[in-house]
Every structure is written in C-alpha cells, then in structure tokens.
Amino acid sequence: MIVLSLVKTKGVIIKSIDYKENDKLIWAYTEEVGKITFIARGAKKSKSKNLSITLPLCFGEYVFFKGKNLYNLQEGKILNSFQGLLNNLDKLTYSSYICELIDICVQEGEINKLLFRDFITCLYLLNTDAMDYELLVRAFELRLLKATGYGLQFDNCSLCKKKIATAEYISLSHYGGVCIECKKEHGLHVSKAAYNALRFLNNTPMDKIYRLNITTEIKKQIERVTTFIINSNYSKKPKSLEMLNYIKE
Numbered sequence: 001m002i003v004l005s006l007v008k009t010k011g012v013i014i015k016s017i018d019y020k021e022n023d024k025l026i027w028a029y030t031e032e033v034g035k036i037t038f039i040a041r042g043a044k045k046s047k048s049k050n051l052s053i054t055l056p057l058c059f060g061e062y063v064f065f066k067g068k069n070l071y072n073l074q075e076g077k078i079l080n081s082f083q084g085l086l087n088n089l090d091k092l093t094y095s096s097y098i099c100e101l102i103d104i105c106v107q108e109g110e111i112n113k114l115l116f117r118d119f120i121t122c123l124y125l126l127n128t129d130a131m132d133y134e135l136l137v138r139a140f141e142l143r144l145l146k147a148t149g150y151g152l153q154f155d156n157c158s159l160c161k162k163k164i165a166t167a168e169y170i171s172l173s174h175y176g177g178v179c180i181e182c183k184k185e186h187g188l189h190v191s192k193a194a195y196n197a198l199r200f201l202n203n204t205p206m207d208k209i210y211r212l213n214i215t216t217e218i219k220k221q222i223e224r225v226t227t228f229i230i231n232s233n234y235s236k237k238p239k240s241l242e243m244l245n246y247i248k249e
C-alpha cells in the first residue's frame with residue numbers, strides 16, 4: 001500500500017524553470033514546510049489550471065503530496081497574485097530581490113513562520129505606493145539576517161556587551177555596534193544617524209517603518225552594511241539589485 005503524505009500550506013512562488021515537455025520545476029517559500037521544490041504537472045500549457053497558480057510571486061494556498069524526492073502540486077488557489085508588482089520596474093526588482101534572498105539564504109525545509117509572515121508583509125507593502133521601497137527591503141534584509149543566525153545587535157556593544165545609546169562603528173565579525181572604548185576592527189564606520197536608522201529598521205514592525213525619513217547618503221551607508229553581511233555570509237551573492245543600481249546611475 002502506498003501512503004501519500006499530503007501537505008496543505010500557504011506559500012509564495014519564488015523561482016521556476018521549465019521541466020520536461022509540459023511541466024515546471026518550482027521553488028516556493030511556504031508557511032508550514034519552509035522552502036520547498038515541487039513539480040507542477042502541465043504548468044507550461046496555457047490551458048492548465050496549474051499555470052496561473054505557479055507564476056512567480058504568486059501567493060496562494062497549496063496542497064502538495066510528497067513523492068520519492070520532490071513534492072508534487074495537487075491543487076492550489078490564489079490568495080494574491082501580486083501581478084501588480086510586475087508593472088513597475090522598482091517594485092519588480094525589489095520583489096525579485098527578496099525572493100532571491102529567500103532562495104539564497106534559507107535552507108530547504110527550514111521552517112520559520114515569523115520570517116514567512118515578514119516576507120508576505122513585505123510583498124503587500126511593495127504592492128502599495130505608500131512606502132519607501134528601499135527602506136522596506138533593508139528592513140527585510142535585517143529580519144532575514146536575524147532569522148538565519150546573523151542578526152545585528154544594536155542596543156549593546158557587540159564586543160564588551162555594555163549598553164549603548166548609539167554608535168559610529170559596526171563590527172562585521174561580531175555582528176553589531178561597537179562602543180567608544182572597544183577596538184574598531186573588521187567593520188564599517190557609519191554616522192550616528194545611519195546607526196540609529198539601522199536600529200529603527202531592525203526593531204520596528206515593517207508596517208511602521210514609513211515613519212523613518214532619511215537622506216540618500218544615510219540610505220547608502222545602511223545599504224553598505226547589509227550588503228556586506230549578506231555577500232560575506234551566504235554561499236551566493238544576490239544579483240537582482242544590480243540592474244536597478246545600473247539604471248539609477
């Protein structure tokens with residue numbers, strides 16, 4: 001007797017490639033089973049019911065059955081297709097980037113409901129026009145670092161653990177601020193404003209970060225910190241933002 005194990009979960013499609021003649025091989029980030037790879041039978045055909053529910057960025061409720069190696073999609077329904085993100089280059093690039101981050105930084109099968117919720121919140125907020133997308137993505141990067149073991153410490157000196165009100169240096173080997181007395185090495189100098197903004201983005205719920213209003217120069221300093229940590233701690237460097245930076249220059 002073959003027992004099929006069924007899994008029902010919410011999830012977002014983060015990447016897909018064509019597979020065999022009619023199928024697609026798809027990566028999704030899900031609430032109940034973390035990041036998974038699955039096969040969507042017939043999803044390449046325009047008439048397939050599996051086509052629309054497996055488009056990139058689609059947020060849906062899915063039922064999978066576990067095969068020998070991979071999951072197979074049984075059925076799904078769309079909760080939000082997020083196709084509005086495709087009509088704006090900034091929104092598309094930032095949403096592709098956070099999907100790429102999940103792909104690079106989260107291990108297959110690693111479940112983290114809090115990170116999943118932040119990921120969905122980030123997509124919903126990118127889909128509105130009320131936010132500074134760049135700051136939103138920085139806030140997501142900080143949460144992702146925390147969820148994968150590289151969270152930054154801002155309230156205490158990362159070396160001597162003394163409580164600090166602010167700092168002007170971030171240690172990249174101890175993952176946090178460094179007080180006036182401790183040695184400044186293996187890190188980056190930042191302005192107090194950038195430090196305080198980083199702490200705000202780290203500690204404030206994502207739907208409240210629109211309250212932060214900072215200059216382009218401070219944004220650059222913040223980006224330098226998160227980009228450095230992401231590029232040096234995971235096995236691959238994300239590429240999605242390169243095009244946007246190229247266009248902006």
Ligand SMILES: [Zn+2]
Pocket residue numbers: 157158159160161162178179180181182
């Ligand atoms: Zn210290």
